[in-house]
Amino acid sequence: MVERDSDRSVSQTVRAQLSLRDLILSGDLRPGERISELQAVETTGASRTPVRMALVRLEEEGLLEAIPSGGFMVKAFSERDVLDSIELRGTVEGLAARFAAERGVSSRDLEPLKGCLDEIDGLVRQDPISVEAFSSYVALNARFHALLTELSRSPPLIRQVDRASALPFASPSGFVMTQSTLPDARHTLLIAQDQHRVVVDAIENREGARAEAIMREHARVAARNLRLVLRNKTHSDLLPGLALIRMAGD
Template sequence: MNSATLATTSADAAEAGASQAVKAQLRLREMVLAGELPGGSRIAEVAISEQLGVSRTPVRSALMRLEQEGLLESLPNGGYAVRTFSERDVSDAIELRGTLEGLSARLAAERGAPPVVLREARACLHRIDELLREPALDDTAFSRYVKFNAQFHALLSELSGSTVISQQLERISNLPFASPSGFVVVQANSPAARDMLLIAQDQHWQVLDAIEAREGSRAEALMREHSRIAQRNLREALHGTQSHPLPGVQLIRRRS
């Protein structure tokens, strides 16, 4: 076997291993959020490997990635356990995201946002407008809303031109339940779902207009206020009467 063939074989093996690790990561995340692996439970690496039908190497890689995401915690004697979160932890994470997004919006207004990113943000909001013209959103439309909502918030982070802020926003948004769409699914089963989405969309447009008008303080205040919707959704998920519980909500310890 020549060196070129060896290199190709090695690359194929590495790609296959990476693919197995990603599949293991996705399945493990589903198991945690669905409650198949309860909060506080220790992860049995061998049992998970057998259950998923993959070797321990991709499972070990998946466990490390889920720890980085914040869904798992490493144990002092080795191994991992499913994390639980206090209601205050989640609320603080949402508050921190709102603060960072407010700062990003203010800097974008004060420094002047890149026109190409502004155009992309406006195009994204127009797509959301099209979805919200319907009197009600079915599951497909709601999934598209979540996608466009996440895209707009990512573009908003890019508007500031600050790599530092963008990195910190990405980090906080990767925390469980802290992303811009982390609790928006709660609204899907609410009688006032479309009304709440319309309010959020109006805030999207207002903050973009404030950035273009170079109104930094107003842009910042709008994004801070925008995060209050997520706080409201958190309370509804934990203390409301949802017939379809939010995935992973069982990991949050409610305030007494």
């Protein structure tokens, strides 16, 4: 099958976006560093139009900032920026949980969510939990959050949750792998999994306020992990982009 020009442009844009994102998150492009369209063309090997689109997408993600003189600059994030993003994600996920509870879901609707929790239970029973298990947890945790959001049956809200989760370092599993190096790693996962169980119970019993409060509290597990990671950077290689975050007081 012959690749059409429009398809080729889209694929070049995606490749350029991924390549530039990797350079930013790996620290090869540092906070405050300027990146021009021409420089990005030379770096990625893509043509100018796809590169221009890739740079705009990275600006929308929050990793780049357009500068008046032309081109883009790699953004830095304060600890407060990231904490605010996590809080925002928890707020909209809480609203999704409340909608799901108040609008009602069937037992059949909850089956995929409960199945996901059963799989997570198998991981957190390990003591100690292996790095491989933490990696599996990342995927299952992302699935749990996506399934829960879908139960809101609110397309506008689902879009807002997706946008909040896409903010730099705000995703539900953003700090899980770095958490794996900490002494109380298993204890933290057990707390998070208990919150998963409680919110599903609240949704099943149509307790909207309770479901919303639990999801907002659940997001604060990520906030706690952020603080721990920033103050213990011995395993910063497990969190791409950590160099973009400035600690409070820096």
